[in-house]
Amino acid sequence: xxxxxxxxxxxxxxxxxxxxxxxxxGIALVPxxxxxxxxxxxxxxxxxDSYFYYLTGFPExxxxxAMVADADGDRHILFCREKNLEREIWDGFRxxxxxxxxxxxxxxxxxxxxxxxxxxxxxxxxxxxxxxLGQSAAWDRKVADLLNEVRNRVRTGVAAPEHxxxxxxxxxxxRLVKDEHERSLMRRAADISSRAHLRAMAAxxxxxxxxxxxxxxxxxxxxHGAQAVAYPSIVAGGPNACVLHxxxxxxxxxxxxxxxxxxxxxxxxxxxxxxxxxPVNGRFGGPQKAVYELVLAAQAACIDAVQPGAEFHDxxxxxxRVLAQxxxxxxxxxxxxxxxxxxxxxxxxxxHRAGHWLGMDVHDAGRYQAQGASIRLVPGMVLTxxxxxxxxxxxxxxxAFWDIGVRIEDDLLVTDTGxxxxxxxxxxxxxxxxAACRRD
Numbered sequence: 001x002x003x004x005x006x007x008x009x010x011x012x013x014x015x016x017x018x019x020x021x022x023x024x025x026g027i028a029l030v031p032x033x034x035x036x037x038x039x040x041x042x043x044x045x046x047x048x049d050s051y052f053y054y055l056t057g058f059p060e061x062x063x064x065x066a067m068v069a070d071a072d073g074d075r076h077i078l079f080c081r082e083k084n085l086e087r088e089i090w091d092g093f094r095x096x097x098x099x100x101x102x103x104x105x106x107x108x109x110x111x112x113x114x115x116x117x118x119x120x121x122x123x124x125x126x127x128x129x130x131x132x133l134g135q136s137a138a139w140d141r142k143v144a145d146l147l148n149e150v151r152n153r154v155r156t157g158v159a160a161p162e163h164x165x166x167x168x169x170x171x172x173x174x175r176l177v178k179d180e181h182e183r184s185l186m187r188r189a190a191d192i193s194s195r196a197h198l199r200a201m202a203a204x205x206x207x208x209x210x211x212x213x214x215x216x217x218x219x220x221x222x223x224h225g226a227q228a229v230a231y232p233s234i235v236a237g238g239p240n241a242c243v244l245h246x247x248x249x250x251x252x253x254x255x256x257x258x259x260x261x262x263x264x265x266x267x268x269x270x271x272x273x274x275x276x277x278x279p280v281n282g283r284f285g286g287p288q289k290a291v292y293e294l295v296l297a298a299q300a301a302c303i304d305a306v307q308p309g310a311e312f313h314d315x316x317x318x319x320x321r322v323l324a325q326x327x328x329x330x331x332x333x334x335x336x337x338x339x340x341x342x343x344x345x346x347x348x349x350x351x352h353r354a355g356h357w358l359g360m361d362v363h364d365a366g367r368y369q370a371q372g373a374s375i376r377l378v379p380g381m382v383l384t385x386x387x388x389x390x391x392x393x394x395x396x397x398x399x400a401f402w403d404i405g406v407r408i409e410d411d412l413l414v415t416d417t418g419x420x421x422x423x424x425x426x427x428x429x430x431x432x433x434x435a436a437c438r439r440d
Contacts, residue, residue, distance in 0.1 A: 026128030176366035226265035241405025275409035311374035
């Protein structure tokens with residue numbers, strides 16, 4: 001077992017320790033995803049379950065991790081597809097139980113077909129069963145069948161687990177703070193995505209279609225070894241930039257309008273998430289420049305607010321105050337700052353939160369508040385900072401501001417003294433963005 005797989009084992013050991021501390025032990029069962037049919041005999045690209053992969057690093061579909069916290073010693077057991085040389089001709093390499101056990105550092109591995117019989121023995125007389133509850137109807141049925149099988153053996157003197165615990169609660173807390181291995185992967189994902197945004201800025205021209213810009217992003221992702229997009233790319237020109245989750249990417253870009261790109265790659269299971277907004281013709285116009293400077297100021301204030309010990313929600317409150325005052329200054333909303341914040345009139349132009357956790361999932365695991373109080377930031381957390389302004393056509397909006405949508409988003413790692421901007425290499429100031437868009 002190499003160093004990389006030692007990392008996964010340490011995570012499993014941490015989960016087993018949690019189980020012993022909270023329920024005097026038990027058994028944990030964590031499944032990965034299955035391949036999903038796209039049409040007829042064609043499948044979607046496979047993507048593992050994040051919780052399973054976090055604990056195993058095992059890349060194949062249709063596998064289950066079983067972990068037993070036992071007084072006689074912990075056990076790490078994998079159930080996976082059997083080795084099948086004929087299927088490998090068609091579908092590619094698969095480890096099989098024997099190789100998976102050796103390479104990934106499990107105590108034992110079994111064919112998936114043997115799982116039901118083996119699990120019934122493993123689950124007997126365990127105080128608790130930890131598993132993802134409600135994740136899928138098929139898995140819930142599998143868990144119910146397992147519990148009923150153990151209960152059916154009551155006459156042999158065994159008992160089924162009394163406590164059923166959603167394992168994701170413990171894993172969410174673990175995943176919230178990234179270890180050094182995770183940080184290195186996220187830095188790489190951020191670097192690739194930064195390169196993609198730079199490529200898009202340099203390539204975009206009036207008359208291009210949004211999907212042509214998207215193709216530039218995908219080229220850069222794949223060229224540098226990213227396995228997939230972390231989420232469907234948003235390439236939104238003109239009025240489309242005011243649609244938060246725009247997906248069509250099929251409009252022709254016009255001279256004089258802005259293009260908002262929200263796109264990031266996934267690298268070895270870890271996401272990046274960057275948004276940049278730039279002029280299609282390479283130069284910001286007057287109202288565009290004013291709105292962009294406002295969003296940039298809001299983001300800078302948010303970044304300053306990301307500090308160890310600060311509440312997660314603090315930087316969102318900062319974004320609201322900076323943007324609301326900016327809307328007053330631009331003549332978009334009337335009233336004092338306190339009046340605008342209290343009435344919520346600013347939400348006509350800024351209606352979303354200022355960021356979210358980032359990691360294996362683009363909206364990553366982890367609570368934002370507990371017992372009514374905001375989670376406090378600690379070193380190792382990774383989050384996005386993404387204030388925005390979206391000015392749709394409306395009677396109460398000066399025409400010069402119509403269809404201006406601006407969002408600036410970066411990925412921050414909380415450090416001992418503040419934060420590290422993982423996506424700092426992506427142009428952000430007006431001067432740097434216009435330089436990246438230069439049409440020389």
